[in-house]
Amino acid sequence: MTEKITVALAGNPNVGKTSIFNAITGSKQHVGNWPGVTVERKMGKRKHKDVEMQVVDLPGTYSLTAYSLDEIIARDFIIEEKPDIVVQVIDATNLERNLYLTTQLMELGTRLIIALNMTDLALAKGDSIDVQKMQEFLEVPVISTIGSRGGGIEELLDSVTKEIHRTRTSENIFVYGVEIEKSAEELENVLAEDPYFSHYPSRWFSMKLLEGDENIIKKAEESENYPQIRKILQRTDADSFEAKIADQRYKTIQTMLRQVCNINTDRLSGSDMVDRVVTNKYLGIPIFLSLMWAAFEITFTFATPFMNIIDIFFGWLAETAAGVITVSWLASLVGDGMIAGVGSVLIFLPNILLLFFMISLMEDSGYMSRAAFIMDKVMSKIGLHGKSFIPLIMGFGCNVPAIMATRTIEDSRDRLITILITPFMSCGARLPVYVLLAGAFFGRDAGIVIFGLYALGIFVALISAKLMRSTIVKGEDTPFIMELPSYKIPTLKGSILHMWERGKIYLKKAGGIILIGVVGVWILASIPAPGSGGTFASEEIYGTTDSMIGFIGQIIEPLVAPLGFDWKIAVALLFGVVAKEIVVGSMGVLYGVGDNEDSLSEILAAGAMTPLAGLGLMVFTLLYVPCFACIGVIKRETGSWKWTAFQLFYGTGLAWIFAFVLYQVGSRMGLFA
Amino acid sequence: MQERTLDFIEPETSVKVLKVTGQKSSRKRILDMGLTPGTKVEVIRRAPLGDPVKFKLKGYNLSLRKKEAETVLVEIIE
């Protein structure tokens, strides 16, 4: 008979929970070497020896007192949903702090198994840990694992299946001294009387009350017996209890560690050496900038040959299609619509892949946290946090996961501002627009123009944060307490996997929403405008003002005419709201790339648009409404349509103003005419 | 032995924590991270722009802003 159980993976941030989750369930959840990668719970399944396990990967947390949203998610799952077994993943190179959570989990009375992870690193460092002894001390199973390579997973699962049938004996191994114990006992007695508390172990609950855990106190307030509880609490010196409890926990851990392991502390570690350089007072920031440039350079330069291959492929495809399909409207749909539209977008796949490869190197090496460390001061100047810097960098890849990553920010107002400014970070979907237009109009200086756009995005984000901070989202500085993980050499496999996962998303998007978008544009470009009297998909009306799309375009054209955009661009921008790649896709359809020898950029450079308008279009694309997916995630993470609408109007307003000033001033001064 | 706050300690110095003061929520977090009384902390270095500061304790690296370090009372150990 098969049994069904829930197994939760808990532990401190960045200890390898997700790596182990992936190894157990065969999933490909995101892994990275910085604290706070996982921000929501992820489910997976695994069957082992007739036991069907529902495995849950949780965000990391340092203790059962939660501060940020991701920690709250982890804590609530453990406390409220009571998984059958909690596997606490522990970083073997950092036992003392990791075991602090263990003490709390034990107090909570969870069925616990410890996965002693990163044992390879501990070994390399020269530490030795006596697993057997540790197991005896803690009275819970301890299994050595190497999450990133799947080592020890079978043993871990064996242990899980054994543990569910074991009758447990031990409890309350921590004693906190007479004074605290006395108050705890009194509290426990009160709690025992009230069925309201029966959901929680009373020992744990009273310790949490004595520690002054705000969340637990709030829970207690709902009970009828609260006055009694308050009386006991008032007699205690909460501040000193809090310190004493933490202290006692750490003391117990130290006593144990002295006997079970031998930690090598005398050597300066590789991480310390790297940090000495990359966080150096004079060199830290230049090194950061030079690495950024390097990532940028690779993303753009190395992609060229691969882009050319794709370009040639689509050229061939268009030609073949034109030769095979004889029905004229169908040929136009396939050639001018699908191939031209999707092709103009897919050509940027190499850029996207390289971009994510670079970001994954940054995530996996451990440099991400250092970037936050170096930039914290700058961020504090605008009223934010070093931790807000991580979502901003992730935003260069895709804004959606970046906005999710803000969950690690403790203060809700800091988090709100970070969510609102993240869309100004130029994501991969905007890159096609830049590469196309900068390439068409600025030739050799394209790199500088694109670099400038990224810089503009950062600038707008920072200024906006400052502005919001001092007006609508006022608030104080919040504490900045961040762990700096040790460096790890990124594995080629890991980075390629990450790159491929993102590449797949891009391909799916191209074959899905973008295809639909461009076909939509093609249909509108083929339907005659009301009253024009043309025929469907005839060459006379296709993509002209006599088509439906021309009709719509001309209606909205006045809105963007002051920015130097014509109706075709107005339409492209309108459809680009769905996904920004569609801006390029629809331009491909509208400027008739399909049956043309020249590529879109050649058509544009030949005079379809002035360089100044091109520049304006890039700026506008950078700042205006992010894509549908992003709007959705802003709504979900802020929980408010009001803030979502604010972001949309603010961004689009800024986009309009920037493009307007650029065009008006530029054309008066005769720039890029 | 002289009592000082952690933000006043020069880099490359080792100290022992005496007490954590400061606001409730940040205090608890600092304690949770292991800055309990008696813990040995090494001040490693300040970030390029002077703030935050990197510390080493219990075998791992932690960074705090000076504002948070200010709430930790310490004494220098030789």
Add this chain to the structure above:
Amino acid sequence: MEQHYGKTEITFAALAGLLYTISGIYHIAEGIGIDIGIYEGMARSLFISGDILGGFCLVVTGAVFLYGFKEMMQGINAGVSFLYVGILMSLVFMMIYLLIMGGNLLDSFIVPEDYEGWSIMETFRPGIYLGILSIAGLLYWRDRFSLHEVLALREGA
């Protein structure tokens, strides 16, 4: 206290530091349009291109080596960190230049019409030949770099 580096480390840091800094500055100068060559066509013969940002990266790498040189001269043991990180950084930049070179080569096969009269050496850069020095350093101190999963830089004997 035992010293963790010797003359070789100091000399290497000084040499690499100077070479990288000078070629970086040369790149930047070319980029701005100032000729600082000692003889006609010096920039060409050294494969220096006018590249301000690329030059900046070389200067930063050089500065890392020179900072290590300074600390080691002061007798700071951990100063050798700068030497190791400098070597790693220069290898990163070498790799980037090689990739760009490879990309161009590949491109010249794909769209030969755009590459008439072009030779691969046009993308050859100091970042590549200076990197050879770092490879030598890496091999010489190979027991101190263990690049397998964990970065365990070791202090020398």
